[in-house]
Amino acid sequence: MSYARGTIAALVDAVVPGTPGAEGVQADGALDIDLDETVETAFNELQEAPEGPVRSLGYETMPFAPVLALLLDIGALELVLRREREESLRSPKDAYAGGPFSRLGPEDRMRAVRLLEADGLFPALDERYPDVPFGIVAYLMQGAMFITAMAAYSDWGDDTERPQGWRQADYPGPAEGYAVHMGYEVEEFVENDYGGGDGAEEDDTDDGATAMAADGGDDSDPEAWFDDRSRSADEAGDAEGGADR
Amino acid sequence: MSGPDADTREPDVVVVGAGGDAPALAWRLGQQGIDVLMLEAGPFHGNERFPNPHAERGEGASRSPADLSGDLLDEQFTAREGDMGSPVDGKLRWGPADADRAPWARTVPQTGVISQVAGVGGTTLHYYGNHPRAFVPAINDQPHWPLDYGDLVPYYQYLEDVHPVKPAPTTPKAELFYEGARRAGYDLTTGLNVEEEGYRPFPNAILQPDEALQGEYDGDFRDLSGDTLAAHEHQGGPHPRGADFERRAKRGSLVSLVPKALDTGHVEIRPNAFATQVLTRAGPGPLEACGVEYRDTWTGRARRVFADVVVLSAGCIETPRLWLNSGLPDDGWVGRGLTTHHFDFVSGRFDADTLEEIIGQRAVEPHQGQAAGSRLDVPGAGGIAVNTFAPGITAASMYSESVNGFAFENDTSGEPWDTEGRVVGQQLKDEMSDYRRTLTLICHTDDRPRQDNGVSLDPSTEDEHGPIARLDWSPHPEDDERRLDLARRSARLLEEAGAEHIHRSAAAPIFLHMQSSMAIGKVLDTGGEALSADRLFVADHSALANGVGGANPTHTGQALALRTAEHLADRYFDGVADPIPADPTPASADD
Structure with a gap:
């Protein structure tokens, strides 16, 4: 097990852990399908090496898997130094490497990812030195989470007819079709008038023949609801804006 | 050192990209008897001239609808998620056709995921067939568009007829x-x-499902016409399997517009051809585009093709990249406003x-x-x-x-x-x-649209393009x-x-939905031609002036591409025999 593979194992195991108490296929996790290998391979094949020093070392593609592993360890170290760790440190599992990321509890590993992409040293450097693309760290973290989740629940890295993630989701796999046609809510759209103050027409008044009537809904007053919602949306909008920054 | 070889054939128009929008433009030009060459960076699926598009180069180009093969599409489009849609090694990715190679690089110094597809049909290869028109106020009331919504309506209607676009059927969800x-x-x-x-x-630009799917059905779905409701749009959606190429339900550009374009007899599509330079010459007046240099993604060989008009349809990221790599003028809005x-x-x-x-x-x-x-x-x-x-x-x-x-x-x-x-x-x-x-x-x-958002060059990172x-x-x-x-x-x-x-x-x-990085009214005039260079047009979603209100952009992108084709034909060829709007709005270069 390489350093890169073992550190990525600690990542994918936190995202989709084995849960031995669960029934049947739900007990299995990412490591049961060697997702660490799939993600490592994906990262090492993410992008061709540009002309320059990396290519002159003999790499055809960028060796991003060890970069990812190194970043995860930096994030873990930062979490420890900031005293933001909330779980006890632990001995790494056999599949893990030995760096700090591999020694964090599973939720703390996610907190380390959050530091790397949003709240920690690299995002702060990105703010302070806008000419250096430190934000690429955040891009790699999002990529790691995206690839892990997609591969865990698809055939990515697994050519069998019905990979584990499909079985866990009870997805039967590709189908030729389904007999679920229930007719039409609208038979044909109409070329309605638009743009015009008093000249504008209500859609459902023009001929009525082409559209099936709406069910009518219930008695709630949508206007009242929207007024109410827009007030709370404003308040929450501020909160979200703050979180984003 | 001698430069790249020039193609002996000189089309009237060379188009960079054969994605979601460009086939609409090429079809419209082909209808007028204008010879078009499309250069597509990615593979051509379902084409007998490229039977193993991810394993070998195949022949150079395709210009006949007889090359299109539903059987090949069935073989290549497995509807499996990773096989089709892995952004790293799936068949529908932003990268070279050669499966042994990595995707092409972009620098993204922030959190996010790019979901674009190289290949004939472009990102409509994995789109969901969604074709709403723009919201009216997004065109008429927001300050971005130099056109009226009404200018687009005849082109919307044309596309709604030909794809066709229909109300989606009700299903349980x-x-x-x-x-x-x-x-x-x-x-x-x-x-x-x-x-x-x-x-x-x-x-939706998805053929209405067969009525047989309203009741008990236990067939193999190959006896049906129209959508089989298999929900494989994202994976390329080749259904119904066994149908003719042009009768596949999801009307991505590959199955809907490309056959029509080839059918004119005036359109040639060359996949595996990555454009690296727009060629220009100083005219008597402003700068003029006169051709494109491109690189074969399998052989690495560079070639030049000269044409009367150049159209960029490489998408919201690559169109400005190509523009900037060609040293074309930038007044601050090239690539911006995304x-x-x-x-x-x-x-x-x-x-x-x-x-x-x-x-x-x-x-x-x-x-x-x-x-x-x-x-x-x-x-x-x-x-x-x-x-x-x-x-x-x-x-x-x-x-x-x-x-x-x-x-x-x-x-x-x-x-x-x-x-x-x-x-x-x-x-x-x-x-x-x-x-x-x-x-x-x-x-x-x-x-x-905001000027801070968009595409620039990363001068520290070069690939072969x-x-x-x-x-x-x-x-x-x-x-x-x-x-x-x-x-x-x-x-x-x-x-x-x-x-x-x-x-x-x-x-x-x-x-995934990207718009307005080469906007009409900013970089382009109302006919879709560059304000800073003649004989250079843009026809992809980057030409949209804003995000059309949040409606899915494909319908408006294709409508505008049809309109741009008509203005291109008016300005540099013999005009359009059968203009789509009965009373076309004259385009202006003064916006």
Whole structure:
């Protein structure tokens, strides 16, 4: 097990852990399908090496898997130094490497990812030195989470007819079709008038023949609801804006 | 050192890209007898001249509809998620056709995911066939467009007729959405020109399903015409299998517009051809484009092709990259003003009894029926749509993509959702084990063009095609507010439909819908021609002046490409024998 593979194992195991108490296929996790290998391979094949020093070392593609592993360890170290760790440190599992990321509890590993992409040293450097693309760290973290989740629940890295993630989701796999046609809510759209103050027409008044009537809904007053919602949306909008920054 | 060889054949028009929009333009030009060569960076699927497009180069180009093969499409489009859609090594990715090579690089110094496809048909290879028109006020009331909405309507109508575009059929998951919308107090919209809030079936470029699918059916679906409701749009959707190439239900450009373009006898498509330079010459007046240099992605050989007119249709990222790598003039808006619809996702999980009561079955079954067949329009804020995927994309987009951290540490009290942010661990396993009882909604925000957002060159990173593109995009606080409004409406709709658990992703940027990075009115005149160079046009979503209100952009992109084709023919050839609008609006170069 390489350093890169073992550190990525600690990542994918936190995202989709084995849960031995669960029934049947739900007990299995990412490591049961060697997702660490799939993600490592994906990262090492993410992008061709540009002309320059990396290519002159003999790499055809960028060796991003060890970069990812190194970043995860930096994030873990930062979490420890900031005293933001909330779980006890632990001995790494056999599949893990030995760096700090591999020694964090599973939720703390996610907190380390959050530091790397949003709240920690690299995002702060990105703010302070806008000419250096430190934000690429955040891009790699999002990529790691995206690839892990997609591969865990698809055939990515697994050519069998019905990979584990499909079985866990009870997805039967590709189908030729389904007999679920229930007719039409609208038979044909109409070329309605638009743009015009008093000249504008209500859609459902023009001929009525082409559209099936709406069910009518219930008695709630949508206007009242929207007024109410827009007030709370404003308040929450501020909160979200703050979180984003 | 001698330069690259020049092609002996000189088409009238050379088009860079054969993606979602360019085939509309090429078809329209071909109809006028104008010879068009399309250079496409990616592979050509379902074409007998390229029988193993990801393993070997095949022949150089295709110019006959007889080359198109439904059997090959069936063989290549397996409908498996990873095989088709892995952004690293899937068949539908942004990268060279050669499966042994890595994707092409972009510099993205921020959180986000790019979801673009190289290949004939471009990103319509994995789109969901969604063809709503722009929201009327996004064109007429927002300050970005130098055209009126009415200028686009005849082109919309033309496309709605030829694809065709029809109301999506009701399926159980659509009925669940409709019921939630009705209970939340929304009215049904039946008009094509949308100015008001309302719910409706998606106007989709997907052939209507066979009536046989309304009852008990136990055939193999090969005896059907039209959509089989297999929900494989994202994976390329080749259904119904066994049908002729042009009769595949999902009307991506590959199966809908490309055969029509080839059928004119005036269009040639050369895949595996990555354009690296727009060639120019100093004319008596302004700068003039006169050709393109491109590189064969299999052999590495560079060639030049000269033409009377050059059209850039390489998409919102590569069109400005090519422009900037060619040293063309930039007044500050080349590559800028990018809009992305600032996506969000909100999902609802339902218990079986509730579902039984509302839709008469005990699961949502997100994998059955059109992937996106029903929507709620909210002009001014954007749109909300049912957006269902196979499990891998569900896990990736719904639960792994967020700017708001992790659900296990987010407090959602006072919010209309139970959880928010990334979902991992046991919580993710729980969500995914309930996949079949989950309805996922996407929010398409009406984000507005801003000069800070867009594409520039990364001079520190070059690939074989020159300095690569760098992408920077962040939402304005007003875009965040619109998105939050849509997320709240989504949650309300799901709650009204009876969801027992609601999750909001607060998604990180997904660069899938991209618009307005080479906008008409900024970089282009109203005919789609560059303001700073003659004989150079842009015909892809980058030419849109804004994000069309949050409506899916393909319909407007193709409509504008048709219109641009007519102006191109008027300016440099013998005009258009059969203009689409009865009374065309003259384009102006003075905007």
